[in-house]
Amino acid sequence: MTDINVQTETDSPRGWTFTVALEDNGKRYDFSVKLSWSDYDHWSHGRVAPERVVQAAFEFLLQREPADMILGEFDCAIIRRYFPEVDSELAKLL
Numbered sequence: 001m002t003d004i005n006v007q008t009e010t011d012s013p014r015g016w017t018f019t020v021a022l023e024d025n026g027k028r029y030d031f032s033v034k035l036s037w038s039d040y041d042h043w044s045h046g047r048v049a050p051e052r053v054v055q056a057a058f059e060f061l062l063q064r065e066p067a068d069m070i071l072g073e074f075d076c077a078i079i080r081r082y083f084p085e086v087d088s089e090l091a092k093l094l
Helices: 037-044 050-062 076-082 086-093
Strands: 002-012 015-024 027-036 073-075
Touching: 002 050, 015 037, 015 050, 027 037, 027 050, 027 076, 037 050, 037 086, 050 076, 050 086, 073 076, 076 086
Parallel strands: 027 073
Antiparallel strands: 002 015, 015 027
């Protein structure tokens, strides 16, 4: 099982930047992840904290690829490029 730990949240000009650590089979992976206000609103409709959307994004990604295949730095919007179903599936994880 993979532990997802959203560690820090920093305001950015169009949203937030988070540091996230994953523990997977004894290995640690660190990430820098951006979440825009528009993606936050689109996915959560303001019902949950932004950090919960980031956690759900990682849950979504880990259902589709191993932790070592996830980019070390990315904007959550890029997930659509690889997995177009993210808009409908992410809401189910929140």
